[in-house]
Amino acid sequence: MKARTLGRHFRESLKSLGRNGWMTFASVSAVTVTLLLVGVFVLIMMNLNKIADDVENDVEMKVFIALETGQEDIDRLENEISVLPGVESVDFSTKEEELTDLILNFGDDFSLYEQNNPLFDVFYVKSIDPQQTEKVAGEISKIDQIEKVEFGAGKIEKLFNVLNTGRNVGLVLILALLFTAMFLISNTIRITIVARRHEIEIMKLVGATNWFVRIPFILEGMWLGLLGSIIPIGLVAALYYNVTVYAEPRLKNEIFQLLEFSPFIYQVSALILLMGIFIGVWGSFMSIRKFLRV
């Protein structure tokens, strides 16, 4: 296609947006609402996924060493555990260190125990594959002088369940909204087609190709989608920027972190933009097929 022709198509499609005024506004609004929800949904889901991954990768076993175990035995135990298959690392922590952590995390009330520390010396053990944690824990607990092994069994599964339910509910909601937006766009395009039917008739009579007739409508649909994606991109970016600014210092010491503002927000923006264009182009295709017999 020649550049001149493309220029003409662009002008025609833009003119038509103005001519359809209110329908343009309605379609763009529908796309805006849809994409805004899609954007927020993506932010939430992607971050929950990230958190689940972080948590999953951080599954640590806490291995309690029996009381009255001497330093020699502790060193021997550490070696024994670290050569077990599937063990990535073993870190020793004395009961004094444990208490310090406890006081740090839960307050000075626990400093009472400084007189008579009831805690155990522990190993923090990480398995190479988080999925294998349970098996490795079983192995470790068989060793003598190991009081017990704790790990976050079940918690991860619960998190994934919540994630999946949220994802399904969100997807249904978004699909319904996408259809509404597409329907509105296809109606707008239909109005354009009806308004320009004489022009289309003459174009066809003088030998314009079918694509020449179609392209302005496809472009108009694309504009509707594109315009509808501007506000969502802006709002989602602003929202996420504030969320990250708010959350970053508060999550500093947590095992999980939110996705970094950049490049995540650019990916989300690109997704919103592409979805907008897709909705618009698809919506106009539906009308073209039905009302434009070219």
Next chain:
Amino acid sequence: MIQMKNVYKKYSNGIVALNGMNVEIDQGEFVYVVGPSGAGKSTFIKMMYREERPTSGQMFVDGIDIATLKNSKVPLLRRQIGVVFQDFKLLPKLNVYENVAFALEVIEEKPEEIRKRVLKVLDLVGLKHKARMFPTELSGGEQQRVSIARSIVNKPKVVIADEPTGNLDPETSWDIMRLFEQINKSGTTILMATHNREIVNSMRHRVIAIEGGLIVRDVAGGDYGYEG
């Protein structure tokens, strides 16, 4: 130029519009198509630019097989054909110049070529001085001239006219007919459906009469043949 062999057309509602039509029209001919309403004239005309497709039979326009022509190739056929209607079919928001140029723009002709050719045909139809006026500011005859200019700006081999004088007063009709004759003299085939007895009887050309989907009369230099 145009060949039809046993062309048969049945619409989906069961009406048979053409009932095995045979005709041959040569390059450069001027042909009137006459007959009562509902006889099949319109279908006959519409088939020339593949607005309708034959149900069966063979048909060629400028060597293009109309019966098997793919939808995507229809534009190529229409670039060989100019079409003029009773109701002009001009775009009210475009001025005279733009209405004519439109036909070349949508087939992606070069801008300088468009300008040259549009001015030339506007001169030919005598409307160069009204190029910037809009259709509503023109008389019926002038509007029809614009539509004729649009139909020939693409240098078609054949011009199809469906009742081109149907909306015009007698005086204006003669002007339009003279314009068609002039176009015909330059070698363009003219195929014109008309109800205008006086014109057919005084500007003598080949007359094809259609009744009941069949050609009942085909006479070179014939008369209208129906009572006023």
